[in-house]
Amino acid sequence: MSDDISPRLAAYMAKMLGIPAVEIDSLSRISGGASRETYRFAARYYRDGRAYDRRLILRRDPPASLIDTERSAEFRAYKAFHKLGVPVPEPLVLELDNGPLDRPFFIMEEIQNCTVASVIQPDPYGALAPKIGHQFFSTLGRIAKADPDKIGLSDFEGARENAWKHEVERWEREIDEDEREPQPIARAAIRWLKRNPPPPAQKVSVVHGDYRSGNFLYDAEGNIRAILDWEMAHIGDPLEDLGWALDPLWSHFNPERPAGLVSREHAITFWEQASGLKAEPRALFWWEIFASLKGLAIWISAAREYGDGRNSDPVNLFSGWYCLTFHNKVLADRLSAVGA
């Protein structure tokens, strides 16, 4: 598959750059989730008498997408937050036409010499955890603080009023469409979330949508170099991202350290300091229940994609099996504890 793409990608880039030829080298697929195909490659070309050797990333829609995400949203989010100085790769080109590479795609710079943690790896950060943890939760606070209207994302999908309701209904629809067997815990969670709405959002923010351990690149000195995977970015309550980031699925099996990084108290403090907002416990608890429910909806969709043969990426089966049973347990434990 990679070999098929190279000549067409070279032709596309040459046309975009307005030059006779671009050489594409070392195109290889890398892990990047099941909702986009991710490739690394080198692009070499001459322009205005100068030689270029650029390391780039191609993110292309898969034949069937795990979740229906707005194709341009991820690219626009990268652009907006890159300008704001949030660590993200520089986005270069967005192509929505199916012609050049069969499906929509975008190209961005590759951040090199970095690591991304695997969710199933115990203690991936080691001694770097406190340093990375401070950056991780502070950066999320900075994202929460940004004004969507001032960074050109005011038209993003989502809701400015009653964001909680919009999100619950969105993910309930996913479950309605994709469940292949009754889900009593997910259904109970949806009913609980609707019966116990959170306080109104303190502000309208851009919600990353998948801000978690495993979705950022860090270097050997413990510097976060890039926040990745903005494909579910939308407008909403900033506590949504904090609830997701704190979810036990991303804790690398350490319940004392959300995201496998720092204590819950420190995580919330770093977020509050950077955002200027408060993580009121009742509101945050609601968004944490929501996070696990949203997880279930994604995993149910993943299992459906795999089962129906639309996307046989093993990450879909893993999500639809391991992650689904994990979040069922989290929700059963938490909801039974509050007498749902």
Added chain:
Amino acid sequence: MKPEVDKILETTAMQLLTQIAPELPPGYTQGSAGLIGILLGFCANEYENGADLRASENAELRNLLAELEAAVEDVRLRVKLGAVMGERDASLKISDLNYSNAQLKKLLIEVQTYLEARNDDQAKLARREIWAVLKASAKQRLVKLPGM
């Protein structure tokens, strides 16, 4: 058949994880091969325990639903709950067990929704019983990663 299927799957999973995946070029292919190895491990466990887990859970659900009948005033729902104890799984095939499981869970969702609309002590107690079974089921079904 000897070796049993779970043993075959476990051995294949280990070969993929420890011998084949490390030899592949780093990136998507290597990551996917490793993940397939983990998934084969899940399949091995499912082969050995899948039927027992479902049969036990179906029995638990039938007991629970039969007990809940006393807390339900809605006649239509009571009839459904009353019928549950007379039902049996058609066979120990996974597909038959899954069919029963789905029917039982559909009814459980219905009765749980009904009980959440009430605030009396009997309904609260019944809701706690439901959560106890759901918690136990979630724990039983939780998939274990290799080495964890």
